[in-house]
Amino acid sequence: MARKISMAALSVVLAATLVQITYARTYTVGDSISWQIPNSNADFYDDWAENKDFMVGDVLVFNFTTGAHNVAEVTEVAYDACSTTDTIFTENNGPARITLKRTGEYYFICTFPAHCFGGQKLKVDVRNGASTTPGILGPPSSASSLVATLYLVSMSIALVLLC
Numbered sequence: 001m002a003r004k005i006s007m008a009a010l011s012v013v014l015a016a017t018l019v020q021i022t023y024a025r026t027y028t029v030g031d032s033i034s035w036q037i038p039n040s041n042a043d044f045y046d047d048w049a050e051n052k053d054f055m056v057g058d059v060l061v062f063n064f065t066t067g068a069h070n071v072a073e074v075t076e077v078a079y080d081a082c083s084t085t086d087t088i089f090t091e092n093n094g095p096a097r098i099t100l101k102r103t104g105e106y107y108f109i110c111t112f113p114a115h116c117f118g119g120q121k122l123k124v125d126v127r128n129g130a131s132t133t134p135g136i137l138g139p140p141s142s143a144s145s146l147v148a149t150l151y152l153v154s155m156s157i158a159l160v161l162l163c
Helices: 002-022 044-050 076-081 141-162
Strands: 026-028 059-062 071-074 089-091 096-099 104-109 121-128
Touching: 044 121, 071 096, 076 104
Parallel strands: 026 059
Antiparallel strands: 059 096, 071 089, 071 104, 104 121
């Protein structure tokens, strides 16, 4: 009987660990600088992202004043050229919360005149995750589903072992 309880406890601990590992993080883009034209460093936002390990399900919060800035997802070509003519998605209301839903690179710019050229642009590399869903907005459904499934499986194992 003690062995069954120990196995059940181990299952619960494993489930809790997996939930913690797969939990999405929220990043405030630029930290205290927020989403604006950086004063003297045109690479400010890329430098900010460089030491972060972004995962599917993580949320980027772009803090900006509505009407003064926006955030748009663009292609790599548009990012490099600061082109605002063919955006994938634009959010005009701040703060904007964008959930990373797939692995790969994301490119964001402000489409207000000269803001991108002033350095208000960000490249994010999502290196790992379980989703391949295109697009970026919405809840981290793949990560949430994985967590829920792992929790249910480990609770089922714990119940079986207790009986």
